[in-house]
């Protein structure tokens with residue numbers, strides 16, 4: 001795993017380190033020791049699978065409040081996504097700023113989102129699957145969201161939104177949110 005810093009401290013684009021031979025490739029998608037060497041906590045306790053039949057599907061922007069904040073390590077295993085995280089850490093110099101990364105299976109890249117970030121993605125192709133590990137159990141009472149189209153965030157989404165849950169369409173704007 002090769003860690004590339006991003007404009008938001010603590011968030012990394014993680015390149016999978018490939019070992020290639022005539023059979024194909026091998027790479028570690030998670031290694032607690034390598035995370036520790038990078039100074040990152042690696043206690044990821046739940047693995048999630050997100051299957052999205054339709055291009056343009058949007059999920060997000062989600063986070064859990066203290067003490068249930070989650071680290072997320074995300075990988076697109078089929079199709080393609082535009083993956084976005086927003087810094088919602090109180091007092092952070094980059095509070096409210098976002099970054100986006102295109103993830104595809106062939107790019108061999110993942111996104112490491114530290115605690116205190118809202119996360120969401122849009123699928124760029126039909127039949128897209130995202131697998132990700134999280135550091136805290138799902139806690140509905142602590143779950144919060146921000147609107148993907150909040151003008152203050154001004155997130156750029158590549159496609160018109162074709163599918164979105166009722167909940168995701170009705171999250172509060174950041175100004176009114178619990179973050």
Ligand SMILES: Cc1cn([C@H]2C[C@H](O)[C@@H](COP(=O)(O)OP(=O)(O)O[C@H]3O[C@@H](C)C(=O)[C@@H](O)[C@H]3O)O2)c(=O)[nH]c1=O
Nearest residue numbers: 048050059060061062063072119120121134137138165
């Ligand atoms: C997230 C989650 C959902 N569920 C259930 C609740 C619900 O019935 C169903 C679908 O939940 P949601 O609509 O919240 O699924 P989804 O919108 O895919 O939620 C996910 O979105 C992305 C962007 C994230 O960052 C994740 O952390 C997670 O919040 O699955 C669990 O049982 N465990 C979980 O960890």
